[in-house]
Amino acid sequence: MTAALLEFDNVDKYFGETHVLKTISMDITDGEVCVIVGPSGSGKSTLLRCANRLEEIQSGEIRLDGTAISAVDADLNSLRQQIGMVFQSFNLFPHKTAIENITLAPRKVKGIPETDANERARQLLNDVGLADEADSYPNQLSGGQKQRVAIARALAMDPRVMLFDEVTSALDPELVGEVLAVMRELAREGMTMMVVTHEMGFAREVGDRVFLMADGNLVESAEPTTFFNTPQTDRGKRFLSKML
Numbered sequence: 652m653t654a655a656l657l658e659f660d661n662v663d664k665y666f667g668e669t670h671v672l673k674t675i676s677m678d679i680t681d682g683e684v685c686v687i688v689g690p691s692g693s694g695k696s697t698l699l700r701c702a703n704r705l706e707e708i709q710s711g712e713i714r715l716d717g718t719a720i721s722a723v724d725a726d727l728n729s730l731r732q733q734i735g736m737v738f739q740s741f742n743l744f745p746h747k748t749a750i751e752n753i754t755l756a757p758r759k760v761k762g763i764p765e766t767d768a769n770e771r772a773r774q775l776l777n778d779v780g781l782a783d784e785a786d787s788y789p790n791q792l793s794g795g796q797k798q799r800v801a802i803a804r805a806l807a808m809d810p811r812v813m814l815f816d817e818v819t820s821a822l823d824p825e826l827v828g829e830v831l832a833v834m835r836e837l838a839r840e841g842m843t844m845m846v847v848t849h850e851m852g853f854a855r856e857v858g859d860r861v862f863l864m865a866d867g868n869l870v871e872s873a874e875p876t877t878f879f880n881t882p883q884t885d886r887g888k889r890f891l892s893k894m895l
Contacts, residue, residue: 654680654681654717655678655679655680655714656679656680656681656683656715656716656811656812656843657678657679657702657713657714657715657734657812657843657845658677658678658679658712658713658714659675659676659677659678659698659702659711659713660676660711660712660713660714661674661675661676661710661711661712662674662675662676662698662701662708662710662711662712662713662721663675663708663709663710663711664694664697664701664706664707664708664709665709670867671694671697671867672694672697672698672701672708672867673694673866673867673868674711675694675698675711675868675869676711676869677862677869677872679812679843679845680843681811681843682841682842682843683843683844683859683860684838684842684843684844684846684857684858684859684860685844685845685846685858685859685860685861685862686846686847686848686853686854686857686858686860686861686862686875687699687845687846687847687848687861687862687864688847688848688849688851688854688861688862688863688864688890688894689863689864689865689870689890690865690890693864693865693866693867694864694866694867694868695847695864696816696817696847698847698864699736699814699816699845699847700816701713701721702720702734702812702814702845703720703730703731703734703736703814704720704721704725704727704730704731705736707721708721715730715733715734715811715812716811720734728760731808732760732761732808732809732810733810733811733812734810734811734812734813734814735805735806735808735810735812735813735814736805736813736814736815736816737798737801737802737805737813737814737815737816737818738801738816738818739816739817739818739820739821740821741789741794741797741798741800741801742801743789743797743800743801743804744789745788745789745790746788747788748785748786748787748788749776749781749784749785749786749787749788749789749792749800749803750769750772750773750776750785750786752789752800752804753768753772753775753776753800753803753804753807754768754769754771754772754807756804756807756808757771757772757807757808760808761808768807771807772785772803772807773785775803775806775807776800776803778803778806778833778836779799779800779802779803779833780799780829780833781796781799781800781803784796784800793826794821794822794823794826795822795823795826795827795829795830798818798819798822798830799829799830799833801818802818802830802833802834802837806837811843812843812844812845813837813842813843813844813845814844814845815834815844815845815846815847815848816847817847817848817849818830818834818848819831819848819850820848820849827850831850831853834846834853834857835853835856835857838857846858849894851879851894851895854875854879855875855876855879856875858874858875859874859875860872860873860874860875861873861874861875861878861879863878863882863884863886863887863890865886865890870884870886870887871883871884871886871887879891879895
């Protein structure tokens with residue numbers, strides 16, 4: 652059996668008195684696409700944010716390739732180079748062009764020379780279908796284009812795992828497809844991915860496993876055909892009856 656690349660081991664997370672992640676245990680193997688679905692407020696986005704220490708957990712452990720990344724003394728700089736994250740709201744620097752957004756972290760954090768960083772950024776822009784937009788500013792781009800720049804920016808750090816937090820939910824419906832197409836291609840190339848989404852078609856088509864969360868619990872997990880056709884829990888059946 653392939654060893655887990657990213658592991659959540661009995662993870663608990665509270666916001667004040669509210670128990671938002673309840674003893675979550677799951678693992679993701681190298682090259683696997685794990686899609687996390689569930690109603691709003693179920694803890695999906697919090698789980699992703701804990702994976703790269705944007706949120707701290709109260710108990711349990713999160714490991715990347717066997718090393719505890721939730722440890723107090725973990726090297727956050729190194730961790731965030733290995734776990735890329737793309738958010739719903741793009742978070743691009745408005746005063747920097749697309750290529751400047753992509754090259755900033757490789758140059759400042761990794762010390763990559765500007766010429767090399769620019770060459771890599773142009774390749775990534777080409778990969779996400781934006782070769783002609785290198786010198787465009789975010790306010791000159793559509794929502795779908797901005798999200799594709801954000802994906803390229805995360806990939807520029809050569810992460811081992813990519814986290815996607817509802818990256819299409821703020822987009823006009825006609826722009827969703829162009830972002831999902833980039834994610835499909837990443838999956839095809841073998842990128843390890845955790846994807847929080849309401850796009851059930853993507854979950855069914857691209858996911859290797861689907862995890863259902865509700866009320867801070869991991870309710871069930873299965874490969875997509877099983878999850879969508881024969882959910883094992885009443886909560887899963889209720890969720891799917893409203894989504895499909």
